[in-house]
Amino acid sequence: MRFDPEFWKELSRTDFEGAWHRGPEVLSRPSLAATYPRKGFRRAAPHPIAETIQRLREVYLSMGFDEARVPLMIEEADVYRQFGPEASAVLDRVFYLGGLPRPNVGISDRQAEEIMGIIRAENDSYAVPPEEVKEKLQQTFHAYKKATIDGDELSHEIAADLGIDDALVVHILDSIFPEFRDLAPESSRTTLRSHMTSGWFLSLGAMWEHYPRPICLFSIDRCFRREQEEGPTRLMTYHSASCVLAGEEITIEDGKAVSEALLSAFGFEDFEFRPDEKRSKYYIPDTQTEVYARHPEIGWVEVATFGMYSPSALGEYGIGVPVMNLGLGVERLAMILYQADDVRKLTHPQFFPRTLTDREIAAAITLREEAQSPEGRALVEAIMATATANAAAEGPCSFLAFEGEVGGRRLRVFVEEPEENSRLCGPATFNEVFVQDGRVLGVPDTEKFADVRANGAPTGISYLMAAANLAAARIEEAARCGEAASVQVKMAKTPSDVNLRIPDWTMRYITDNKRKVDVRGPVFLTVRGEIGE
Incomplete structure (x- = not known):
């Protein structure tokens, strides 16, 4: 041959x-993507x-x-x-393969009395005489020695013979029969x-x-x-x-x-x-x-x-x-x-310590709250478009972003700034979240952060997108209850302040490797929803 x-x-x-270096791949699966619209699906890694x-x-x-x-x-x-x-x-x-020997267990009259004391302490009406308990135990131990009863069946067999709970049998074996506790494995020739x-x-x-x-x-x-x-x-x-x-x-x-x-x-x-x-x-x-x-x-x-x-x-x-x-x-x-x-x-x-790439960290970062319905997702787009178009407007000001039905209710949604001497959108509203060298950073589109934006891994999430989803989710929920709602994102100091979720396993990697999460910044975006007639 x-x-x-x-x-x-x-x-x-x-x-x-x-075949050997394909690595994880993001696959497009429409049926699953409809269930989980936020993310594509990573090919499971063998x-x-x-x-x-x-x-x-x-x-x-x-x-x-x-x-x-x-x-x-x-x-x-x-x-x-x-x-x-x-x-x-x-x-x-x-x-060499070894195993525990099966002890030849004898029962004295003293041990039988101790067993009865334990049983009666738990079962006041227990009426089986000591000599019968002793005989049943001896028969069961003999069957165990001869391997007609397996070790993992012993407690159950004794419990069935004596009409008591399995846990009580374990207590009896441990406290009265040290032969079981003191067993040492013996080697075979296999x-x-x-x-x-x-x-x-x-x-x-x-x-x-x-x-x-x-x-x-x-x-x-x-x-x-x-x-x-x-x-x-x-x-x-x-x-x-x-x-x-x-x-x-x-x-x-x-x-x-x-x-x-x-x-x-x-x-x-x-x-x-x-x-x-x-x-x-x-x-x-x-x-x-x-x-x-x-x-x-x-x-x-x-x-x-x-x-x-x-x-x-x-x-x-x-x-x-x-x-x-x-x-x-x-x-x-x-x-x-x-x-x-x-x-x-x-x-x-x-x-061993796990190594996460910037792209893996970025893929793990999601939104804490999101709109669930198609109308709610349309509301997100409307809020973002209105905020972007009127970002520099001086307060107090209010802009109609959406008018339509959400949650079975007629709804009008405004992006507004109620205070004077403030703009509709705070300076950090258009920051985007990137991951570079294990650091999670919310950065604006400026020369200072050009390297982060060029070489970091993008999450695809901006503060505006996160805030719009937070507002839409809460207005959507309030509308189902027939209530108005107002949502304001103020100064962001932590990821949750700007509606970001970083999973605990990702945070553990970041902290273990002395990296940082810096998503600070003044957002100050207000979105208000009111129920229409």
């Missing part, structure tokens, strides 16, 4: 092109590891490999069968696999005589390794993308062909095959090979290892044909594709 790497190189330029696994699955399946699930729990004896003298060193790095190889030997031993050959299988699943500590390139649990080819004609050349075909789909171009000096005992000597691939953006990196399984190791499972195995670390590949420098951050970003 041979795989054509040129085919996969061509495929990488088409089907898989750009986890980098899950995305890498999915792409690997697609490539393996397209190459003709069937997907398999191989055993996760490996007996210690199988590790010795596979690794031979090397097994002791391998077992030093595996996790391990969690540290290599996919462990599962492949077991699987191929069961199937090689019963399936047409060559057998082409892949599995992408977790492995576990008892590292002394995790680091930027090392986790205690990781994913291996592993495959096997089993058949009479399989050679080490198939490993090279599969490597090139697999990695070509991810944009890697040139390949080098270098002897792996680790030389695991389950491989034929001098066949264990490291794959180095050159990515056009990253350069040369080690991405996989392959080799031919040793006939002596195969013989332990009665496998009578040559087997090539290739293993690829998913996290390593994902680090390369996402240009990450710490696998811990790539895998578990929730445990």
